[in-house]
Amino acid sequence: IAFHPGEERFEVSNPAIAKDVAWIANVAAIFDPDADLIELIEQYVARNPGVNRKTVGQVLQRLGKIINNHVGLIELAEDLDIETVTEIFIRVNSAGTELSQADFAMSKIAVNETFGGNILRKAIDYFCRLAVAPEFYSRIEKADKVFAQSEFLPKMRWLKDVNDDLYDPTYTDMLRVAFTSEFGRGRLQDLVALLSGRNFETKQYEEAIAEEAFGKLKQGILAFISKTHFDRITMILRSSGFLTSDLLRGRNAVNFTYVLYLRGRRDGLPADDIERMVRRWYAMSILTRRYSGSPETTFDFDIRQIDAQGVQVYTHSTIENELPPSFWTGMLPQVMDTSSSTSPYFIAYQAAQARLGDKGFLSTNITVRDLLLNRGDKHHVFPRKYLQRQGLTRGRYNQVANFVIAQSEINIAIGDQAPGQYFSELVEQVCGGARRYGGITDEATLRANLAENCVPKAVLDGELLDYGDFLAERRRLMAQKIRRWFEVLSS
Structure with missing residues (x-):
């Protein structure tokens, strides 16, 4: 985390901040028990001759005292159901950035070291970061030795040489695709429940279910970050005419299209059939605004129908129903x-x-x-x-x-x-x-x-x-x- 003494502002450090002498690129130096605050102030003033030494000193002293601040705690009864806990998690920060089910899922993943959630969380975060800033790869390799030795970093190494912004996924996108394709469900609150060990039939929580859920989510994330899969889905979309990110605005439609691609691969469909199905589904989705209203509800409905009918049968019948001849001559011009x-x-x-x-x-x-x-x-x-x-x-x-x-x-x-x-x-x-x-x-x-x-x-x-x-x-x-x-x- 970087800190700007003049503006008294925190930011996630990046290459631009690291080069800007007005920033302290890593606030950890302030909190180091062996740190000499006076020396740090002198170093900062030397790099920024125009600043007021006294003001900088006061700001950095206040920064150092953050460790003395009390952090508010909300204790929850252990018998609360996961839906209630999720709602509390989302509402408790309502005055700040609005949180979502994806945020809670990411927190749930990160705190579980037993089933490798802490590493899985990093894999999701790092992939999203590398998709936007490939140069970040070397920093991960040097600064996070534990993650570098995991199975994830080698599988996303290909991103360091890629400069393509057609589809830069967020962690929400990754969770939606991985969860829907692997679990056959579309609501992220169900992911949170499963990661907690929820047995939907008995309403009880079982460690075996949590372990299985983390394993399936891991497989979904590995499938998402696969170079073969990611290159293929972006190639299919680009070859359909969606050449730039400006033309690829239906993010939820893209996500479900990726789900279809992964399901087609898993079912062993021929490559030509998968491409045709994916192209047609994405086009239908944006023309009918299929995922613009309640995307999670539609995700859940679609994936359950795919499981019941088969991916080819369901996609073909849905497209035929959504785009009849009258759509092209009546609805679309309107x-x-x-x-x-x-x-x-x-x-x-x-x-x-x-x-x-x-x-x-x-x-x-x-x-x-x-x-x-x-x-x-x-x-x-x-x-x-x-x-x-x-x-x-x-x-x-x-x-x-x-x-x-x-x-x-x-x-x-x-x-x-x-x-x-x-x-x-x-x-x-x-x-x-x-x-x-x-x-x-x-x-x-x-x-x-x-x-x-x-x-x-x-x-x-x-x-x-x-x-x-x-x-x-x-x-x-x-x-x-x-x-x-x-x-x-x-x-």
Whole structure:
């Protein structure tokens, strides 16, 4: 833990803090019984000539006295059920950071040395840290000799050479995936109960059940951190069109998709079948917002149905029921009436364009995939300032059906011109006129580009220039694009 005397603030130490002389990178030095506080103050002042020595001294003296503070204790009756204990644990810190079932589960894991929970807790924490900061590996190797000698560190060594932020899991993500895939349950409060030895039939607590639960959770975590498994699930998602973390926003959908992958592997399904199942399920999940309401309840329902029916039978029937033909022609165009650029429907549309290899709006060679990987512009087909002049509000001019993915130079060239004007100039451009917008010089290529970007071809004929009519038609075309993408994912 690091400490900033000037701000009197604690932080978890990191490489940036370690290099910043304004921080004491490790407060343990203050509490060392052999520490010379005066010497520590002099060293700090020498590194920070602009600080007030007296103020620094007073702050560090107060810091050193923390060890004299009394810590409040809440004693709980030993016969309390685990649900009550969990609720107390969560509520006791309600004035600070809100705690969750995952927090309680992590605490439960950490304090159990009998069944290796203390090492398992570190494995979860370290994997999450390494996924974000691969350089942290060397610090673990040097500073935590006990963990370095465990079976976990060698199995996550591969992370030290990886710089991929598509899916950086949190400890909650890891617990959800490991628990659901191994235990066939979806509620983390059940994990807490099982780690405590709860027998759900007799309502008693048995050490054998706790031991079994820690063993199964360990297997789930080992499966999660496997390079083969982690690489495979991220590859499947990326190959579906979800190229960046910005496009992978449905975290609970990702987690359950990982559960499906692990179940498919465990059941010995062919790799092609697993990939197809995983792609289709994730796409269905985000399009129907399956895990956005009560994710634990849905996790629990889905995994129990998988156990009862089999993973392939259940996923296939669920997808067919959730995405009937009427979804693509009726429901999807309706829900795309939104101005949220992070809506799952617009994200699915971008993934569809990336997967199908579409060119950027009015681009000859640059693809949507290229633009998404390089943070290409979202361009308004009906320019924002043009619509503002018409009196439209933000919620109207920022409709996702008014967005296309375009090169910045094309976006700049169009500016705030009326769509009727720049589309008529595009017609002139492909008939031998000046090239104002991109490099397309023939009508067939222009019409193909508009089709790829779901821009109604009628705009080239000076039609469909009423903004409301344009949005309605483009939503229909975008829904068709997403449907075609889903069919490709299913092939």
